[in-house]
Amino acid sequence: MGSVKESITKKKIFEFCIREFARAGYANVSIRNISKGAGISIGAIYYYFSSKEQIGQFLYDKTTEIILNKIRLGIKKAPNDKEALRSIIYNLFDMSEKEPHLMEFILYVKHKEFLPDAPPICSSKPFEFIKNFIKEKIESGVFRDMDIVIASALIMGPVIRIIQLRMDNILNNDIRLYTESLLNGIVKSLFKEQ
Amino acid sequence: MGSVKESITKKKIFEFCIREFARAGYANVSIRNISKGAGISIGAIYYYFSSKEQIGQFLYDKTTEIILNKIRLGIKKAPNDKEALRSIIYNLFDMSEKEPHLMEFILYVKHKEFLPDAPPICSSKPFEFIKNFIKEKIESGVFRDMDIVIASALIMGPVIRIIQLRMDNILNNDIRLYTESLLNGIVKSLFKEQ
DNA sequence: TTTTTTAAAATGAACGCTCGTTTTTATTTC
DNA sequence: GAAATAAAAACGAGCGTTCATTTTAAAAAA
Numbered sequence: 001m002g003s004v005k006e007s008i009t010k011k012k013i014f015e016f017c018i019r020e021f022a023r024a025g026y027a028n029v030s031i032r033n034i035s036k037g038a039g040i041s042i043g044a045i046y047y048y049f050s051s052k053e054q055i056g057q058f059l060y061d062k063t064t065e066i067i068l069n070k071i072r073l074g075i076k077k078a079p080n081d082k083e084a085l086r087s088i089i090y091n092l093f094d095m096s097e098k099e100p101h102l103m104e105f106i107l108y109v110k111h112k113e114f115l116p117d118a119p120p121i122c123s124s125k126p127f128e129f130i131k132n133f134i135k136e137k138i139e140s141g142v143f144r145d146m147d148i149v150i151a152s153a154l155i156m157g158p159v160i161r162i163i164q165l166r167m168d169n170i171l172n173n174d175i176r177l178y179t180e181s182l183l184n185g186i187v188k189s190l191f192k193e194q
Numbered sequence: 195m196g197s198v199k200e201s202i203t204k205k206k207i208f209e210f211c212i213r214e215f216a217r218a219g220y221a222n223v224s225i226r227n228i229s230k231g232a233g234i235s236i237g238a239i240y241y242y243f244s245s246k247e248q249i250g251q252f253l254y255d256k257t258t259e260i261i262l263n264k265i266r267l268g269i270k271k272a273p274n275d276k277e278a279l280r281s282i283i284y285n286l287f288d289m290s291e292k293e294p295h296l297m298e299f300i301l302y303v304k305h306k307e308f309l310p311d312a313p314p315i316c317s318s319k320p321f322e323f324i325k326n327f328i329k330e331k332i333e334s335g336v337f338r339d340m341d342i343v344i345a346s347a348l349i350m351g352p353v354i355r356i357i358q359l360r361m362d363n364i365l366n367n368d369i370r371l372y373t374e375s376l377l378n379g380i381v382k383s384l385f386k387e388q
Numbered sequence: 389t390t391t392t393t394t395a396a397a398a399t400g401a402a403c404g405c406t407c408g409t410t411t412t413t414a415t416t417t418c
Numbered sequence: 419g420a421a422a423t424a425a426a427a428a429c430g431a432g433c434g435t436t437c438a439t440t441t442t443a444a445a446a447a448a
Binding site for chain 1 (some may be wrong): 219221222282302304314316317339341343344346347348350351352353354355356357359362364365369372374375376379380382383384
């Protein structure tokens with residue numbers, strides 16, 4: 001475990017599966033597809049993963065971890081509340097542009113298919129982290145006093161919507177360019193003073 | 195065609211499939227599942243549908259039509275712009291409460307799985323209709339001047355987000371109760387005057 | 389009114405195929 | 419020489435679909 005070979009083979013599986021699970025759906029990607037597409041043998045797949053479900057689990061853990069780290073770092077570095085909000089939006093957009101498959105995997109794939117007992121994606125670590133950020137801003141009086149659910153929907157709803165439009169090829173230009181105007185709209189609906 | 199028997203059997207298929215496709219995903223619902231779950235034989239299914247894909251097509255057509263009619267009627271009846279916006283939000287919430295499976299089918303099921311050449315769901319008839327409504331309000335100066343994509347995301351994003359939270363059992367009370375406060379937030383981010 | 393005919397509707401066993409997984413044997417890599 | 423990978427075959431289960439057959443219900447004929 002932890003050898004160079006492991007990381008190479010696992011990476012091949014990761015990169016092929018994240019793309020194909022997002023495109024075709026978990027159930028429509030077979031082990032034979034993975035073997036052929038990732039350029040490795042079926043034996044090698046089962047050498048590292050005990051089942052197809054475990055591949056899904058692995059992908060889920062990796063992707064949520066990557067996103068969480070990026071969001072957390074962005075908020076940490078932000079000098080004020082509005083910049084923190086901007087960093088959430090920008091980082092999600094940035095990730096959608098740089099690693100679209102990863103974002104598609106998180107937002108499109110029904111992970112209950114391979115993780116029957118996992119919480120819904122909106123309760124995964126990155127989204128919970130953002131929710132806590134919002135909660136704090138309401139309690140400290142930065143945002144208008146409102147239900148956390150509403151605040152969360154007003155922020156994440158439009159962001160996710162834009163990302164999905166991009167993933168569906170409705171938007172053909174870099175969505176990072178929308179950060180500013182989307183932030184403006186969100187700020188208007190949330191902040192006490194403007 | 196069009197007989198009483200047809201409508202009964204097709205209805206059984208419709209009701210079982212809309213629920214199961216939404217819950218488990220199209221690929222994970224087999225013809226045998228449908229046969230057993232809907233209480234009809236495999237032969238009866240193939241008597242009315244030439245393939246499994248056609249069941250998906252049928253469900254897609256029916257559901258988008260139902261939603262479109264509801265949204266269109268709501269906007270038509272609204273006395274002013276804000277009420278029209280409220281009707282969009284309320285009707286989508288109302289439908290999520292009254293016919294959750296229908297809404298889940300529209301928002302969760304990857305319909306590319308059975309409709310390979312169909313446009314993404316955000317370009318389906320009901321969503322296109324709402325988009326045109328928004329476009330008109332921007333052009334007539336009711337909404338602030340902004341990219342239609344942004345306006346669309348600021349409206350539909352939070353609405354869909356709330357619906358998804360409800361479908362994921364994160365929200366346990368009637369989401370129609372959120373109509374007013376969500377409308378308030380959206381209005382703040384969109385309307386010129388308030 | 390009873391019998392016959394018709395066609396729609398429903399049945400479920402069977403077909404060919406793919407699935408996830410395991411096993412086997414052999415080779416490559418560190 | 420131990421760990422990693424390859425290639426191929428085999429497993430039973432389940433897949434979408436087909437089809438010869440039966441049931442049902444109503445129309446036509448007697």
